[in-house]
Amino acid sequence: xxxxxxxxxxxxxxxxxxxxxxxxxxxxxxxxxxxxxxxxxxxxxxxxxxxxxxxxxxxxxxxxxxxxxxxxxxxxxxxxxxxxxxxxxxxxxxxxxxxxx
Amino acid sequence: xxxxxxxxxxxxxxxxxxxxxxxxxxxxxxxxxxxxxxxxxxxxxxxxxxxxxxxxxxxxxxxxxxxxxxxxxxxxxxxxxxxxxxxxxxxxxxxxxxxxxxxxxxxxxxxxxxxxxxx
Amino acid sequence: xxxxxxxxxxxxxxxxxxxxxxxxxxxxxxxxxxxxxxxxxxxxxxxxxxxxxxxxxxxxxxxxxxxxxxxxxxxxxxxxxxxxxxxxxxxxxxxxxxxxxxxxxxxxxxxxxxxxxxxxxxxxxxxxxxxxxxxxxxxxxxxxxxxxxxxxxxxxxxxxxxxxxxxxxxxxxxxxxxxxxxxxxxxxxxxxxxxxxxxxxxxxxxxxxxxxxxxxxxxxxxxxxxxxxxxxxxxxxxxxxxxxxxxxxxxxxxxxxxxxxxxxxxxxxxxxxxxxxxxxxxxxxxxxxxxxxxxxxxxxxxxxxxxxxxxxxxxxxxxxxxxxxxxxxxxxxxxxxxxxxxxxxxxxxxxxxxxxxxxxxxxxxxxxxxxxxxxxxxxxxxxxxxxxxxxxxxxxxxxxxxxxxxxxxxxxxxxxxxxxxxxxxxxxxxxxxxxxxxxxxxxxxxxxxxxxxxxxxxxxxxxxxxxxxxxxxxxxxxxxxxxxxxxxxxxxxxxxx
Numbered sequence: 001x002x003x004x005x006x007x008x009x010x011x012x013x014x015x016x017x018x019x020x021x022x023x024x025x026x027x028x029x030x031x032x033x034x035x036x037x038x039x040x041x042x043x044x045x046x047x048x049x050x051x052x053x054x055x056x057x058x059x060x061x062x063x064x065x066x067x068x069x070x071x072x073x074x075x076x077x078x079x080x081x082x083x084x085x086x087x088x089x090x091x092x093x094x095x096x097x098x099x100x101x
Numbered sequence: 102x103x104x105x106x107x108x109x110x111x112x113x114x115x116x117x118x119x120x121x122x123x124x125x126x127x128x129x130x131x132x133x134x135x136x137x138x139x140x141x142x143x144x145x146x147x148x149x150x151x152x153x154x155x156x157x158x159x160x161x162x163x164x165x166x167x168x169x170x171x172x173x174x175x176x177x178x179x180x181x182x183x184x185x186x187x188x189x190x191x192x193x194x195x196x197x198x199x200x201x202x203x204x205x206x207x208x209x210x211x212x213x214x215x216x217x218x219x220x
Numbered sequence: 221x222x223x224x225x226x227x228x229x230x231x232x233x234x235x236x237x238x239x240x241x242x243x244x245x246x247x248x249x250x251x252x253x254x255x256x257x258x259x260x261x262x263x264x265x266x267x268x269x270x271x272x273x274x275x276x277x278x279x280x281x282x283x284x285x286x287x288x289x290x291x292x293x294x295x296x297x298x299x300x301x302x303x304x305x306x307x308x309x310x311x312x313x314x315x316x317x318x319x320x321x322x323x324x325x326x327x328x329x330x331x332x333x334x335x336x337x338x339x340x341x342x343x344x345x346x347x348x349x350x351x352x353x354x355x356x357x358x359x360x361x362x363x364x365x366x367x368x369x370x371x372x373x374x375x376x377x378x379x380x381x382x383x384x385x386x387x388x389x390x391x392x393x394x395x396x397x398x399x400x401x402x403x404x405x406x407x408x409x410x411x412x413x414x415x416x417x418x419x420x421x422x423x424x425x426x427x428x429x430x431x432x433x434x435x436x437x438x439x440x441x442x443x444x445x446x447x448x449x450x451x452x453x454x455x456x457x458x459x460x461x462x463x464x465x466x467x468x469x470x471x472x473x474x475x476x477x478x479x480x481x482x483x484x485x486x487x488x489x490x491x492x493x494x495x496x497x498x499x500x501x502x503x504x505x506x507x508x509x510x511x512x513x514x515x516x517x518x519x520x521x522x523x524x525x526x527x528x529x530x531x532x533x534x535x536x537x538x539x540x541x542x543x544x545x546x547x548x549x550x551x552x553x554x555x556x557x558x559x560x561x562x563x564x565x566x567x568x569x570x571x572x573x574x575x576x577x578x579x580x581x582x583x584x585x586x587x588x589x590x591x592x593x594x595x596x597x598x599x600x601x602x603x604x605x606x607x608x609x610x611x612x613x614x615x616x617x618x619x620x621x622x623x624x625x626x627x628x629x630x631x632x633x634x635x636x637x638x639x640x641x642x643x644x645x646x647x648x649x650x651x652x653x654x655x656x657x658x659x660x661x662x663x664x665x666x667x668x669x670x671x672x673x674x675x676x677x678x679x680x681x682x683x684x685x686x687x688x689x690x691x692x693x694x695x696x697x698x699x700x701x702x703x704x705x706x707x708x709x710x711x712x713x714x715x716x717x
Binding site for chain 1: 400453
Binding site: 061064067068071072074075078079082 | 163166167168171173
């Protein structure tokens, strides 16, 4: 049985928009961060779907790199959240107002 | 569209939901039901509960998790190489060797800086 | 990878990157095993190592311009020029950081700068969407760490967090744009992508426009283009000063190199979908963004009291000027690409000089307020002179290099029949004179509470200020034409495709 490429792309677009909305609307840094991951993974889904559609491996290759880069980003992001929490005792991004002007 | 191929899964799902809700509803209706403060309180060896149920997790767990993620995920680059290692011959081996070496340097750094000390 | 893959013909194309990796490992091991008392020397090892690597693209490269490593990187003169620029910028940053009390004695700092430089160097030559993404993230992720390097300082960790959240979001959008481009064509190489467009999208240009906009979000963030500039002032103010300097020069130069290459290669002038010429579209878009970016940057700079924040808004405005040159690429002349490259080259030295001055000033007085810079000319005339040269260059006043930089950019716009754009840019440059000259006036005329306190220059900071000032003056006088011709030669290589 065959799921059409359009279904995959629709799903990935929905996930991407959910992620983007999450980044723009959420105030908790961890949730914003999870939404960013959702965006990246929506792109990953699109890439593998396209790779299968074109019958070649470039898309899979791309996804490998995206996954590792995302892991590095997770590490840095979590470390930043911990650093923020140590000084501010809060991870609400609205509390980040030390710098303004 | 081959939607009917999903029919067994759908039926299974529906069946699970119905059975589970029947069990829940029946016990709700016919079971004895006398709530008191002590009965609804979370169980802590019979003691009165102290503080909220969710605790802060020590930050060390985050550190360990983060360090684990990095090394865990970098390893996926070994799989494509392993699959094609025969075609890639010695050059491939050399390149993956360099990759491993760089990972190893990171590992030594983590070790020396005390990233794996629990206290 | 075919069986005929010859390692040795491909090797020279990535010599700088390989050496940067080696240097990173060396610095890491030095930090671990070198002992505490030698920490400061890591700065000099990094600076000298980077300076040596900066020369390699010039003396050792493949004999011909083509794509290497399975289409991942393209070796050409313009890439080499940008690599030299980026790596020299990193070298001067390391030298500058040696005397910073907060980051200078930490080996990790130099390690992370070198890794970021590796990413910047890769995107200057990237010819494949995969390489573009990996390179951009190799540049960005270390920068998030650097911005938050002073962990215990609320402002620093806050700036790192903001940088990270904006950066991760925009790279997510950009990645989705990449996946769409790949989806339309089945290609990831930016030089073959555009040939597959007409067959892929038939007469409907909308999907391509969507992908173009998504790409611009990612690149716009990196070059702090309005409306993706919100992180800039906060990160510039909160991050340690050497990091700010690095973000404003190396990261920006690499991102512009990438922007120019991707726009020219993926959306070339020959690409017409339906009735729509996509190049006209992005040229119009970039022109509007250039106008908005420089105007907002300059207007907001007028009311700043913190020198780092002032330089942040100034750098947004400068990005706007460079976008004028990018828009002028519609004429397909090498002049516009060369003007962009020249501007970024001179901007590298100019901004490093300015930030070195700010660093020394804030290290001694603990203040970053412009009014506290009063009487700087009496407290240390050489520092004030170095700052003055840098600020004159930012303002575009001869004999500093900024004059020729702006001259070439605006001439490129006029050559491309974008007279209105050039006029708006000139008006903006005049507005900008006001806030730049105020800083100079404060340094030479005003007095402040710190007036009697003299400022000492250490040897490394003296080197930074001296080198950048000489480079700025050289590029503003005899050096301008030769360097511009060199960049034009590189631009021809880029446009030859």
